[in-house]
Amino acid sequence: MNIKALQAFNAVVQEGTVSSAAKLLNLSQPAVSRLIAVLEAELRLTLFKRERQRLHLTDEGVAFDREARRILAGLQEIPRIADEIRAHRLKHLRVVTMPRAALSVMAPAMARFTKKHPSVKVSLDIRSHRDIESWINGREYDLGFGNVPIAHRAATSTPLARAALEVLMPTDHPFCKKEVITPEDLRCETLIQQFPGMLLRKQTDALFEAHEVKIEQEILTGSSQMAQHLVANGAGLTIIDRLSMLAMDDRRVTTRPLNPTRWVAFGVIRHRSDDPDPMVEALTSLLRDEIETRAAEGSIIPVGPGGERLVD
Structure with missing residues (x-):
């Protein structure tokens, strides 16, 4: 080039x-x-x-x-990097998170990391699942956090949690009286969905197709965070995993389990050729701690590297 x-x-x-x-x-x-x-x-x-x-x-x-x-x-950035190498300064930790869990998991874990390691320079970017291939090929980051596993041949991933998909709704919605929500319940509701082809949209499309449900009215957005705020403002309902909505104000929104249950996995992503890095390991540990503090039976389950449950 x-x-x-x-x-x-x-x-x-x-x-x-x-x-x-x-x-x-x-x-x-x-x-x-x-x-x-x-x-x-x-x-x-x-x-x-x-x-x-x-x-x-x-x-x-x-x-x-x-x-x-x-x-x-x-x-x-090359001149700065060269200066830091010559000066033997501590490394620059480059992190990327997918939008769904940026506020609920990565933000608090990163805040704890910077307090523990104040001399480490950190950059935190938010990029979509669709950009994974480009940032892995470009070796742009030391660690990524988002949905796993990753099929890309150059990537390796370590699972940290499984989260159930649930229906997010305003606290005054009639569905709050229900214990669970079925795909059929959503047929006549305004559903806030991601654009076709996006990861979460693929999962919800498969769910509705399996139950022969056609959503009549929908609002499309490319941002799961926007979908959550649209729900909080009364625009409709959305399907989101519990882990991703932890940063929302529970005075305005609530969730109900989706039946049948669908799970998504979250974890850390690295380039397969990257060497072990103590700062990456430190942040991974804090991410795991953050998830474990939010564990909830039936909705957020911490898992180990081999997929084993870490809580009963």
Whole structure:
């Protein structure tokens, strides 16, 4: 990959024209145009379209821009990393969490970690399950937390918990009188769901298909956290695992078990080639502790590396 071409792409995105990008990079316009052409040829993608004398990203260009910005940001970190190596400073722990458990599990565990290890620099990112392949291939993080197992050949995962899917509802909803909720109960409700193809949506689609239930009215969102807040504001109901909604205000929302029970697993994810790391192990231990304090029979069950239950 030509780094100068990436920089030219980023400059054109920022400036909107080749001439402005050329001034920013101190290059000629033809040189910037050639770099963009080289990049498009190498990627076999059309990154820009011209409208009214300005360049605008295509859909392919928008998708590529997200990754290009991350790559360039990483390159900008190289001098700092070199300085830290020369100075023998303590390492930088890079962590990524999937959105569903970011607030309920990762946030409190990370807060405890930073208090115990104040001299360790920490970066915490939130990325979706759909981005797993890119961040594993890019070795962007030392540890990830989210749904496991991971099928990617370069990843290894360690389970920490199993959590049951439940129905989240406002505390004044009529379903609060029920002990359990069935797929049939949800047929005529407004259901807040993730976009088709997302992990949780695949699980709920399989559940409804197995019971021949068609949801008549739904609200779509790409964020499980947004789904939870939509429920809290009375927009409808959603299906979420108990572990992921622990950060919600239980004065506004509550859950009821879903029957039949469906489980999802959470754990830590690393690149298969990563060496053992004491800071990673320390954070993993705190994540496990956080889960164990939240254990609830029938809804949140801590598990060991081999899948064994850690509580009765």
